[in-house]
Amino acid sequence: MLEAQGPTPAAQAALEKLCRTYWRPIYSFVRRQGIGPEEAEDLTQGFFALLLERRDLSAVRKEKGRLRSYLLVSLKHFLADERRRTMAIKRGKGQRLIALDEVRANERAEMEPADPLTAERIYERRWASTLLEQVLRRLKDEYQATGNAALFDRLKQLLPDEPGAPSQADIAAKLGMAENAVRQAFHRFRQRYQLLLRDEIAHTVATPSDIEDELRYLVSVLRA
Amino acid sequence: MTSVLRLCRKCGAEIFADAPEELCTACVLETGLAILPEALDGDGNFAPAPHTKIAAHAAKMLGDLGDYELLEEIGRGGQGVVFRARQKSLNRTVALKVIGLGQWATKAHLKRFRREAEAAASLDHPCIREQAI
Numbered sequence: 545m546l547e548a549q550g551p552t553p554a555a556q557a558a559l560e561k562l563c564r565t566y567w568r569p570i571y572s573f574v575r576r577q578g579i580g581p582e583e584a585e586d587l588t589q590g591f592f593a594l595l596l597e598r599r600d601l602s603a604v605r606k607e608k609g610r611l612r613s614y615l616l617v618s619l620k621h622f623l624a625d626e627r628r629r630t631m632a633i634k635r636g637k638g639q640r641l642i643a644l645d646e647v648r649a650n651e652r653a654e655m656e657p658a659d660p661l662t663a664e665r666i667y668e669r670r671w672a673s674t675l676l677e678q679v680l681r682r683l684k685d686e687y688q689a690t691g692n693a694a695l696f697d698r699l700k701q702l703l704p705d706e707p708g709a710p711s712q713a714d715i716a717a718k719l720g721m722a723e724n725a726v727r728q729a730f731h732r733f734r735q736r737y738q739l740l741l742r743d744e745i746a747h748t749v750a751t752p753s754d755i756e757d758e759l760r761y762l763v764s765v766l767r768a
Numbered sequence: 769m770t771s772v773l774r775l776c777r778k779c780g781a782e783i784f785a786d787a788p789e790e791l792c793t794a795c796v797l798e799t800g801l802a803i804l805p806e807a808l809d810g811d812g813n814f815a816p817a818p819h820t821k822i823a824a825h826a827a828k829m830l831g832d833l834g835d836y837e838l839l840e841e842i843g844r845g846g847q848g849v850v851f852r853a854r855q856k857s858l859n860r861t862v863a864l865k866v867i868g869l870g871q872w873a874t875k876a877h878l879k880r881f882r883r884e885a886e887a888a889a890s891l892d893h894p895c896i897r898e899q900a901i
Contacts, residue, residue, distance in 0.1 A: 676797060677788040684789075704795035706778045734799070741800040759801060766781075766794035 556596070562611065562747065563592040565678055569612075569670035570619055576663035577623065591622045610758065611748035612671050616664065665765070672762040675748075679740045686736070694719065699733040832856075836864050848881065 567588055574584040595618065661669075680700070687696035698715045712730065716723040745755050772782045776792035783792050832838065836853040842863065843850040853864040867881045 672797060673788060673793045676793050680788050680791075680796075700789050700791065703799050704776065704778060704792045705799060706776060706792065706795065708777050738800050741797075759797070763794065763797050763801060766797065 558747075559596060563595065566611075566615065566671065566674055567592065568674050569667045570615065572670045573616070573619060573663050573667040574623065576666050587623065587626060590626070591619055594622060610750075610754070612668070612758075616667055665768070668762070668765040672766055675744055675762065676741075679737065679744045682740050682744070683733075683737055695729060696733075699730050702730055703734070703737065833864070833866065836862070838864070 570591060571584055571588045574587050575581070579587065595615075684693070684696050687693055698710070698719060701709050702712070702715075710718075712726045713723050715721075716726040719726070721729075741759070742755050745758050746752065749755060749758050770784045770786050773785045773787065773790060774783050775781065776783055776795055778795050779792060781792055781794055783790065787793055788796070833853070835857050836851075836855055839852045839854060839861075841849060842852050848865045848867045851864045851866065853862055854860070855862050865885070867877065
């Protein structure tokens with residue numbers, strides 16, 4: 545759990561990895577404050593630089609053991625400090641504090657001012673999708689490493705249990721496998737997915753007992 | 769801006785082009801909620817090494833049945849429960865089917881259970897392990 549705590553090199557490496565993984569929710573939150581893409585990138589980098597400089601995530605426990613909540617609170621403090629600092633520099637010069645550039649071409653609709661989602665909601669949704677992206681990437685890597693990339697591509701379609709998705713029989717026919725073999729393969733696939741999901745969440749919470757709560761919370765955020 | 773790829777056919781949510789593996793994030797995460805029992809340890813916690821931990825826990829909980837040490841439950845049917853077990857006298861791993869009704873089984877139940885075992889024992893195929901009744 546949260547091995548990114550403390551001053552050891554391993555903790556530092558773990559913290560850097562977390563920063564690389566979860567930069568997107570941070571960036572999305574900053575952008576939703578009406579800050580332009582370049583400035584938002586700079587602020588995101590600056591925030592992580594400060595976090596790495598402190599080399600300490602022990603304060604995470606204050607946020608009920610959630611890295612997600614801790615980063616958001618820290619980010620709000622960081623942005624408030626930055627705003628004060630910038631205001632002090634630019635005060636009296638008649639300059640606009642923030643240049644509201646056009647939204648970048650590759651950004652989601654939720655960044656637009658008309659979008660009713662709050663910045664925090666966007667942050668949490670981004671967090672959930674980043675987490676899932678990470679889990680599916682690990683699962684895909686495992687299947688690729690054993691020469692089963694095609695099997696991964698088929699079985700992943702069964703994960704959401706979506707009506708109209710290819711059936712196990714369809715997949716069996718496509719891959720030249722017995723239907724029973726596909727059923728067993730999917731059982732293992734789903735089991736592995738669930739394990740990796742919990743393993744990934746474990747990196748962001750303080751104790752194992754928080755894992756299920758965090759997962760349920762992330763689902764509720766997406767369903768809200 | 770990232771375009772909406774399609775709507776999820778299960779929940780109707782928008783699936784963006786940059787969604788993980790182009791799947792509905794909410795539905796896939798929800799699938800993760802319904803944890804399969806094999807992935808949890810005895811205390812209901814996430815078990816990073818499922819096979820060793822669960823087997824050890826099952827053995828601890830299940831105990832012995834005559835010459836057999838019950839290792840884990842591997843399936844359930846209409847009549848009974850199948851366990852992976854170790855036959856202590858021959859030190860071999862076997863699949864052991866136990867009648868589900870236990871001490872409440874009537875003569876008729878036992879007869880039917882025995883008939884099924886005899887039928888299974890009469891099968892001869894390289895893929896079928898030998899049956900002991």
